[in-house]
Amino acid sequence: MADKKQLHAAQRRTLGQVWRYIRRYRLLMLLSILLAGVTVGLTLYLPILLGEAIDNMITAGQVQFDIILSLLVKSAILIGATALLQWVMNAVNNAMTYRIIRDMRRDAFRHIQQLPLAYLDTHPTGDIVSRVIADVDQFADGLLMGFSQLFTGVVTLLGTLIFMLTFDVGITAVVVLLTPLSLLIASFIARRSFAMFKDRAAAQGAQTALIDEMVHHQKVVQAFNREAEVQARFDQGNEQLRAASLRATFFSSLVNPTTRFINSVIYAGVGLVGALTVIGGGLTVGALSCLLNYAGQYAKPFNEISGVVTELQNALACAGRFFELVNAPAQSPDPDAALPPVTGRVALQNVRFSYLPDRPLIEGLSLEVKPGQRVAIVGPTGCGKTTLINLLMRFYDVQEGCIRVEGQDIREVSRHSLRAAYGMVLQETWLGQGTVRENLLFGRPDATEEEMISAAKAAHAHSFIRRLPQGYDTVITAGGGNLSAGQRQLLCIARVMLAKPPMLILDEATSSIDARTELKVQEAFGRLMEGRTSFIVAHRLSTVRTADMILVMKDGHIIEQGTHDALLRQGGFYTHLYNSQFAHEG
Numbered sequence: 001m002a003d004k005k006q007l008h009a010a011q012r013r014t015l016g017q018v019w020r021y022i023r024r025y026r027l028l029m030l031l032s033i034l035l036a037g038v039t040v041g042l043t044l045y046l047p048i049l050l051g052e053a054i055d056n057m058i059t060a061g062q063v064q065f066d067i068i069l070s071l072l073v074k075s076a077i078l079i080g081a082t083a084l085l086q087w088v089m090n091a092v093n094n095a096m097t098y099r100i101i102r103d104m105r106r107d108a109f110r111h112i113q114q115l116p117l118a119y120l121d122t123h124p125t126g127d128i129v130s131r132v133i134a135d136v137d138q139f140a141d142g143l144l145m146g147f148s149q150l151f152t153g154v155v156t157l158l159g160t161l162i163f164m165l166t167f168d169v170g171i172t173a174v175v176v177l178l179t180p181l182s183l184l185i186a187s188f189i190a191r192r193s194f195a196m197f198k199d200r201a202a203a204q205g206a207q208t209a210l211i212d213e214m215v216h217h218q219k220v221v222q223a224f225n226r227e228a229e230v231q232a233r234f235d236q237g238n239e240q241l242r243a244a245s246l247r248a249t250f251f252s253s254l255v256n257p258t259t260r261f262i263n264s265v266i267y268a269g270v271g272l273v274g275a276l277t278v279i280g281g282g283l284t285v286g287a288l289s290c291l292l293n294y295a296g297q298y299a300k301p302f303n304e305i306s307g308v309v310t311e312l313q314n315a316l317a318c319a320g321r322f323f324e325l326v327n328a329p330a331q332s333p334d335p336d337a338a339l340p341p342v343t344g345r346v347a348l349q350n351v352r353f354s355y356l357p358d359r360p361l362i363e364g365l366s367l368e369v370k371p372g373q374r375v376a377i378v379g380p381t382g383c384g385k386t387t388l389i390n391l392l393m394r395f396y397d398v399q400e401g402c403i404r405v406e407g408q409d410i411r412e413v414s415r416h417s418l419r420a421a422y423g424m425v426l427q428e429t430w431l432g433q434g435t436v437r438e439n440l441l442f443g444r445p446d447a448t449e450e451e452m453i454s455a456a457k458a459a460h461a462h463s464f465i466r467r468l469p470q471g472y473d474t475v476i477t478a479g480g481g482n483l484s485a486g487q488r489q490l491l492c493i494a495r496v497m498l499a500k501p502p503m504l505i506l507d508e509a510t511s512s513i514d515a516r517t518e519l520k521v522q523e524a525f526g527r528l529m530e531g532r533t534s535f536i537v538a539h540r541l542s543t544v545r546t547a548d549m550i551l552v553m554k555d556g557h558i559i560e561q562g563t564h565d566a567l568l569r570q571g572g573f574y575t576h577l578y579n580s581q582f583a584h585e586g
Contacts, residue, residue: 014319014323017323021104024100025100028096032092032147035092036151040156044294044297046078046079049074050286050293051290053068053071096147101136101139112325115328116329117390117396124206125212126205127205130209131205134208135205135319135321138201138318139318145311163294164294167287168274168277174266175270193248196244197314197317200317201321203237205321206240263298332411334414337408337414339408339417342405342503343502344369344373344503344532345369346367346368346503347403347407349366350364351365353399361556362391364401365558371533373548375534375548376549377551378539378550378552379552379554383553385507387556388535388553389507389537393419394411394415421502422504423500423501425489425506426508430492431492432476433477435470435475436468436472437472440455442495443498444498444500455497458524459493459524464487544564546564547564549561550562550564552573552577
């Protein structure tokens with residue numbers, strides 16, 4: 001019972017959010033309803049003309065050809081006008097639907113950029129993509145069917161009853177008394193199919209996430225000969241999706257045949273009662289023909305609405321998944337204040353942070369960095385080096401203590417102004433689909449051609465760029481798959497060199513570059529870091545010898561700090577790390 005209440009509450013919330021999008025285009029919706037009313041009125045008036053035509057030809061030798069011809073001309077005009085108005089109504093419905101879908105996807109993409117990294121780190125990328133693309137497409141199909149058929153169907157039901165009342169109250173009563181059977185059956189099945197469609201959407205999202213992950217990392221899958229295991233996982237997910245889809249489709253498809261059966265009973269009832277009335281002289285044959293036509297038109301919306309209700313359950317289930325993403329809490333709002341002019345003074349005061357409440361990572365971390373200092377951060381894997389970088393960039397917020405830049409708590413300034421003060425090169429490179437030029441200008445779109453080429457030369461990327469098919473206009477695939485790992489990293493380094501930020505973060509920035517090129521890039525970094533505060537994360541300790549300060553981290557704490565020579569003289573943990581590295585290399 002509790003699950004059913006939660007399900008109904010979820011449906012109501014989803015409907016409320018859907019309405020907030022629809023009401024932006026309520027004028028179009030009113031126009032659609034108006035057009036539905038006019039087309040239904042014209043459609044229902046047509047049987048009256050045909051009934052009159054029948055009454056003017058039913059008596060032998062008394063066929064009124066002039067009247068019949070006039071009625072046929074009117075009928076033809078009526079059919080043409082109805083077709084035109086239906087086309088206009090469909091155009092309005094399409095315009096309304098796809099504007100709503102455009103707004104939903106735009107809001108989703110904007111919200112994704114405001115989500116905290118913690119959300120993106122804990123949700124599969126493929127599932128997020130599925131919610132924004134596949135689920136919204138399914139919702140669009142249901143919404144379009146709703147606009148196209150639901151309005152027309154409801155107006156047809158009401159209009160048909162009104163027209164039938166003008167002919168015979170008794171026959172109309174037969175129709176009204178049998179109608180609730182169709183409504184009850186459709187409602188009963190629709191309530192149960194919502195949960196099934198929700199399960200299907202979840203299975204589809206999981207399958208999309210698996211495909212995205214495996215295609216993206218296919219080299220690793222093949223390198224470790226895991227094709228069979230991955231295929232087994234895919235088959236299992238595919239079977240779950242098949243079962244969920246079959247269950248939802250089969251159960252929801254029961255609506256149409258059951259409502260058709262009830263509607264056939266209604267049609268037979270109208271025919272029987274109407275025939276008896278004609279025999280008794282209460283109706284003409286033309287009027288009975290008109291009533292039978294109305295009975296058929298009255299039944300048709302039930303068949304259409306039953307299909308619409310089924311599709312709407314699927315649409316609402318998909319919309320529910322979409323709104324789960326859109327309703328996910330965004331990162332804390334940005335203050336309007338910007339950082340003062342940055343000289344590179346950074347301070348960490350009693351910082352505490354953990355990804356999981358029961359697993360503390362960084363505790364009581366304090367640090368003072370002077371403008372222009374080169375700070376190297378070293379330590380074993382998992383000690384908190386990259387986490388410290390995430391906190392400096394405010395990808396995550398500290399849970400206790402504070403981080404100050406130029407004496408300003410970074411939580412009291414906008415993220416934009418903070419991140420504009422840093423240039424960042426990570427071990428994991430990122431290049432977007434586009435030309436080499438577009439990727440280099442990503443951090444500084446207003447740079448000149450000369451500045452771009454100069455930065456590429458400083459990063460030792462210019463020579464390999466010239467060898468590309470179209471040089472700087474060569475298109476890079478998403479992720480830079482058509483470049484080597486070293487080339488991707490050189491482009492990322494050149495991008496930062498072009499931006500010339502006041503502070504630098506280098507997280508294993510030369511890990512994919514050969515030793516000869518690394519020496520040249522280190523020289524270029526040396527020139528770039530002159531006068532700039534720099535944070536350098538490195539596993540190869542040979543790359544941090546020239547740092548002004550080396551922070552040795554272990555279990556989230558700074559256990560040693562000093563210059564390379566001073567730390568070696570101490571003979572502590574850094575010395576152990578340094579010597580073990582070269583012992584391993586030997």
